[in-house]
Amino acid sequence: MEYTKEEMMIITASRLLQNGEVCFVGIGLPSTACNLARLTHAPDIVLIYESGTIDTKPHLLPLSIGDDILAETASTVVSVPEIFNYWLQGGKVDVGFLGGAQIDKFGNINSTVIGPYKKPKVRLPGAGGAPEIASNAKNTFVIMKHNIRAFVEKVDFITSAGYLNGGDERRKMGIPGEGPQCIITDMGILRPNPESKEFELTSIHPGISIQEIKDNTGWDLKISENLAVTEVPSLEYLHVLRDLQYRTSIAHTHSQK
Amino acid sequence: MEYTKEEMMIITASRLLQNGEVCFVGIGLPSTACNLARLTHAPDIVLIYESGTIDTKPHLLPLSIGDDILAETASTVVSVPEIFNYWLQGGKVDVGFLGGAQIDKFGNINSTVIGPYKKPKVRLPGAGGAPEIASNAKNTFVIMKHNIRAFVEKVDFITSAGYLNGGDERRKMGIPGEGPQCIITDMGILRPNPESKEFELTSIHPGISIQEIKDNTGWDLKISENLAVTEVPSLEYLHVLRDLQYRTSIAHTHSQK
């Protein structure tokens, strides 16, 4: 069965999530990957959105972080201060799942501006929950489409800390979470070198060449000695994902006024 | 109609409360006075207890600060951190109504220890909500039985700040609330001198002599030039109070296991 690069990315990301984990979920690709995991191998994964909806089980994907479907299917809904104080900062989140506009070789994420902060070339939406998800979740996963503008040597602006300038700088600064464990892209999986914390290619998706990935990465990407080839999406995952996205697109297209 | 000294004290206290005021209520005498006001001239007085019960309308007096009757008759019940943060510290309380074991001539209250703190002669229950009620309510009222052990020159321990050493010391220290406006006792009403903030006798209950009050006060009590005689309790207030206390005593005597 054929599949798109985006499907490959989402399914790969979903497969990295474990049943029972407590995930703080960003909207968009992270939300898609987390719900796919919940509908396949991880039925007891706990999804938390920053709108205060805890343990939600939406039957279609929310467009916004606070769609009614998240509240309706939650075990409980708490206030926004509570979700950030008691859950995220309180150390109750296993995995923070983020996207972003730019990421650099040390996993720092920019979702604020392209160009100088006070005189931006492109003003992006900004931080949202990302800085504290990136610092306070036990581990962070990042999902982003691979291209040369997004994967840069150094981000224009650090919205959310990865390993900063690499090595043990993150730990030395007292940031509690372990930091980004992997970047899942539409071309492969990048993981940090245990010493330098520079992200390296550890898995390549079938049909993608190393050169193609290097061409789409803004730093001199190192290739892991144990480079793996990512597993091809199974029929089951493709079916579940397409069904989810189809139902979602129907629901979001028709005005509900 | 005859009445006891305690009834005089409670009814006098209740008459000082205005309809519509938001009162943070201590258990015991303050709770009795506040509920009497609610059942007579101040039907829209808002009673808040530190258990998080807001706008409660109990038909009998609670024994504890968190009796079920307070929750059952509240407009809403919030958590204990919320009641102290958003309500009391947030400046939403007009009147804090307190009791205490000892009070001094500047309205400082002791509910902690008699004797030295580290080697107490009598260990009292302690602070509870009183210190922040005394400092963060816009005004404070105090209700206490008049006797020489309770009304002292200087309290053994300042649990809750009145005017500290008098004058403008309270204001200078940055305490936001105005401080104790009156002490209602079973013998009269004491109010602070506008300058010195020393409490003076401003109203005397009928049938009580000035000497009797002086004998029961541990400092050289000044008598206001405009000393008033407190109004005699009306039949209505006595009826409502006795009915309330009778129903309460029945309810608290029979085991509800």
Add this chain to the structure above:
Amino acid sequence: MLDKFQPLSFLIQNHIHDGDQIAMEGFTHLIPFEAGHEIIRQGKKELTLIRMTPDLIYDQLIGMGLVKKVVFSWGGNPGVGSLHRLREAVEKGIPTPLEIEEHSHAAMACAYQAGASGLPFGVLRGYTGTDLAKENPEYIKGVTCPFTGEKLAAIKAIRPDVGIIHAQQADKKGNIKIWGITGVQKEVVYASKKVLVTVEEVVDELDTQNQGIVIPHWLVTGVALAPNGAQPSYAMGYYKRDNSFYKQWDEISRSQANFEEWMNVHVLSKSVNQIP
């Protein structure tokens, strides 16, 4: 109905002044669109607008040139992309230059909590190593734990002149009930000097047995009936989020001219709903 109940036009006219700091909250849910539209119709200006997620309503106020400064933590069209009016105001000063004060969600929620709690600042473990803290030292500072010596972030409390929220129900005394996602609705009410509320419905008695929060009437300055007052966002139990419109907004708002035309037809030429 008591005096607390007034037409929305009256509440906005009497309680919102040019130059005010206004927080219109609602985390995706219960966004007070109708109140925002009335502010636009009345042309209140030089406003400082505070809101975690500016959403379409602040995009509209900004595009109409009524806003001097926006305080926010995520300024996009959720699930869709940019808020084009906000973005063009920041990037190019169209239609007028726009100051920004920018936070993370965690910090801004903390700042509201501090405001609600009567404290001058809030404390969080956040911002470490990020550029938001470096660029904005005037409102993101540090504080040291006097017990452990740990350095934490300190954020200035938010105390708006006027807080505006939309809620599902009010009773006749003006007690307010909200259920579903409550966001920072409670905090903005406690933190604000004045509080205006629009509601879907006025009921005889609130159902306090059901899940949700109650805002007691004496914290509320004024209440206006405004059915559908949160559309195109949603009011749980009344109507769903119009996700389709949120997507259309991307096109409507892309150019200033197109935006203004849409606003003329859909906002400026309409009049506010009033209590009969």
Add this chain to the structure above:
Amino acid sequence: MLDKFQPLSFLIQNHIHDGDQIAMEGFTHLIPFEAGHEIIRQGKKELTLIRMTPDLIYDQLIGMGLVKKVVFSWGGNPGVGSLHRLREAVEKGIPTPLEIEEHSHAAMACAYQAGASGLPFGVLRGYTGTDLAKENPEYIKGVTCPFTGEKLAAIKAIRPDVGIIHAQQADKKGNIKIWGITGVQKEVVYASKKVLVTVEEVVDELDTQNQGIVIPHWLVTGVALAPNGAQPSYAMGYYKRDNSFYKQWDEISRSQANFEEWMNVHVLSKSVNQIP
């Protein structure tokens, strides 16, 4: 039932150790008496007990000589008078000397919130001019607002080894539901390293439409069924507070000898209820 459900005796035996810091909370409502009695029966000792209002249950643990230190903010028998066992332990060291760490309610609630929020300290405007702050500089300190220069009180976070609460209901996964006065139940759960819960009833499904708070199952270490487990305090919807017994306790607890006799008959000689 999953492994999370265990007899109370098992939970206490496996999760409470001599010398632990334990917070058994419940603000007047839902006080975990049954769990406290099982700790007494198992003779866990050298305990540090944390609780805003020690109430009868800590009076009993203290009178049994199991407590090294108590952390509290109001140590009386509500509406009745003193807790005689606590008082005699502090005044005369009977049956053993008792260390105290003493707060105001506002400060202790703030310390629980800080613990729940993963912060090392909490901030409040309080204690100014009082002797509690002067006598206890090791746990009440000052902190200065970096924006206004105002000096505020700082209180060390509470992070108990074990938090114990009583709740009305659990579902079969171990999600917990509490309604009525919720006090600091939520905060103690979030702040504690391990969490034990006793419940009135195990139900198929929690009614999440009704007012109250839900504690998600993965925060809970173990759950034990304990009907009437909060008596003589109360469980809203199940039974009322036994105010009469609270009054009787004043007499029962007045002398150590009388107290011990009562405990022998009413606690030590009984065995904990178990899941059938």
